[in-house]
Amino acid sequence: MAKIIPEKEIPSLASELTKTHTVYAPVIKGDETVFSEINDSAEIALNYSQTPLPPKMYFLPANEELFKVVDDELQKAGGIKPFIVFLNLKDLKAVNYLDKIMQKEPADTFYLQRRSVSTLVATTESAVGSHNGSDLTLEKRNNSTYLAHSFTEKGNKILKSSLFKEAPIPEKSAQEPLPNHFDELLLDSGLLAQAVEWSRENSPSTWEALGKICLSCGICTYVCPLCFCTSTEDKTSIDGSECTRCRKWDACTLPRFAQVAGGHNFRPTQKDRYYNWFYHKFVRAYKEFGQAQCVACGRCQKYCPAGIDIEKILTRLVEDYKKAHTKKT
Ligand code: SF4
Numbered sequence: 288m289a290k291i292i293p294e295k296e297i298p299s300l301a302s303e304l305t306k307t308h309t310v311y312a313p314v315i316k317g318d319e320t321v322f323s324e325i326n327d328s329a330e331i332a333l334n335y336s337q338t339p340l341p342p343k344m345y346f347l348p349a350n351e352e353l354f355k356v357v358d359d360e361l362q363k364a365g366g367i368k369p370f371i372v373f374l375n376l377k378d379l380k381a382v383n384y385l386d387k388i389m390q391k392e393p394a395d396t397f398y399l400q401r402r403s404v405s406t407l408v409a410t411t412e413s414a415v416g417s418h419n420g421s422d423l424t425l426e427k428r429n430n431s432t433y434l435a436h437s438f439t440e441k442g443n444k445i446l447k448s449s450l451f452k453e454a455p456i457p458e459k460s461a462q463e464p465l466p467n468h469f470d471e472l473l474l475d476s477g478l479l480a481q482a483v484e485w486s487r488e489n490s491p492s493t494w495e496a497l498g499k500i501c502l503s504c505g506i507c508t509y510v511c512p513l514c515f516c517t518s519t520e521d522k523t524s525i526d527g528s529e530c531t532r533c534r535k536w537d538a539c540t541l542p543r544f545a546q547v548a549g550g551h552n553f554r555p556t557q558k559d560r561y562y563n564w565f566y567h568k569f570v571r572a573y574k575e576f577g578q579a580q581c582v583a584c585g586r587c588q589k590y591c592p593a594g595i596d597i598e599k600i601l602t603r604l605v606e607d608y609k610k611a612h613t614k615k616t
C-alpha cells in the first residue's frame with residue numbers, strides 16, 4: 288500500500304500546513320506564475336515551468352539583516368519560523384546544488400540556518416526513484432492522483448495528514464516530460480566547460496558582440512536559481528550607537544561589481560563581465576563541483592531585456608569548439 292493524495296486536495300494540504308508553517312508555493316497571478324506565501328484560498332500551480340524569481344529567495348533573501356551591534360552588544364537576527372516550499376524538480380535540483388555551494392567552507396551559516404528550518408515538497412510528472420533531495424515528492428500518476436514519496440522525517444510528518452489515503456499504487460498514465468535540447472546540453476558539463484574556456488581566446492567576436500548587446504542590468508543573475516553573489520554593508524545610526532550588518536543580492540554583470548578601493552575595476556567592460564558570468568557557471572563551477580551551475584530553467588533568457596539566449600550561445604560555442612577540434616585531428 289502507498290500513500291496517495293487527490294490533486295484537488297493539494298491546496299487543502301497547503302492551507303492545513305499553514306497552521307504550523309509558513310508555506311510558499313507557485314501561484315498564478317495575472318499572466319505569470321510567481322512564488323507567494325499561501326493563505327487559505329490560494330490555488331497552487333503545481334505544473335509551473337518558470338517563475339520570475341526562484342525559490343532561492345527564501346533561503347538567501349534579496350535583502351537581509353544579518354546581525355546588529357547596539358551599544359557594543361551583539362544582537363543576532365531573530366529566529367525564523369519553520370517554512371515549507373512547494374517547487375518543481377528543476378528548482379529542487381537548484382536548491383540541492385546551492386546547498387553544496389553554501390556548505391563549502393567558509394560555510395554560509397545564514398543560508399544553512401534557513402535550510403535547516405525548511406521543508407521541500409517537490410511535485411513532478413516524472414517517475415521518482417531514489418532520494419532526490421526533497422523531503423517529500425508528490426508524483427503525478429494520472430489526471431487526478433499524486434503518489435507520495437517521503438525521504439525524511441519532515442516528509443513523514445506531512446504524510447500524517449488525513450488528506451493522504453492508503454491505496455494500491457495507481458497505474459501511471461501521466462505523461463513523462465521529455466528532456467529538451469537545453470537539458471541535453473547540460474548532460475556534458477565537461478564539454479561545456481571546455482567550449483566556454485576555449486572561446487575566450489578563440490572566439491573573441493562572440494563575447495564582443497554579446498558585450499555590445501548586454502545592458503549590464505543584472506536581471507539574469509537575480510532570476511537565476513543558482514546565482515548567489517551578495518554584497519554586504521554596515522548601516523550606522525546617526526549617533527553611532529547602533530550598526531546593522533546587511534547583505535543584498537549582487538550581480539557580477541553589474542558595472543561596479545569588480546570595482547575596488549581607488550576606483551580600479553577588474554572587469555571594466557560589459558564583454559568582460561558577461562564572459563565572467565559564463566565562466567563562473569560553466570567553467571569554474573565544473574572545476575569545483577563537477578557540474579555546470581545551471582539547471583536549464585530558462586529564466587535568464589526569458590527575462591533578459593536584451594533577448595540574450597544562453598541556450599543558443601552554448602549551442603554555438605559547442606559547435607564551434609567541436610569544429611575547431613575536428614579540423615585539428
Ligand atoms: S539580463 Fe541580459 S542584459 Fe541584463 S545583464 Fe543579463 S545578459 Fe545582460
Ligand code: SF4
Pocket residue numbers: 507510511512513514568580581582583584585586587588597
Ligand atoms: S537557465 Fe539561466 S537562470 Fe536558469 S539555471 Fe541556467 S543560467 Fe540560471
